[in-house]
Amino acid sequence: MKKGIHPEYRPIAFQDSSTGKVFVTRSTATSERTVEVDGVTYPLVVVDVTSDSHPLWTGKQRVVDTAGRVQKFQEKYARFGGRAVRR
Incomplete structure (x- = not known):
């Protein structure tokens, strides 16, 4: 690795x-x-999300609604009518 071109990797x-x-x-x-x-x-x-709050790890579903995306x-x-659109 060249010195001085990589960012510092630290705790x-x-x-x-x-x-x-x-x-x-x-x-x-x-x-x-x-x-x-x-x-x-x-x-x-x-x-915003880690393994402490992710639904896969917690088993709880949550909705992250930024700027009304879910409502839109x-x-x-x-x-x-709530049905999936088929082509």
């Missing part, structure tokens, strides 16, 4: 925005925010 903390759980792993991500975990300060990156979809396909 970093990620936080699930919906559950608040924080876990430490290694990454090249950067952040101005920091958090202290077990007496050590790490850069903090907040993410329902309005768009309401004219089909």
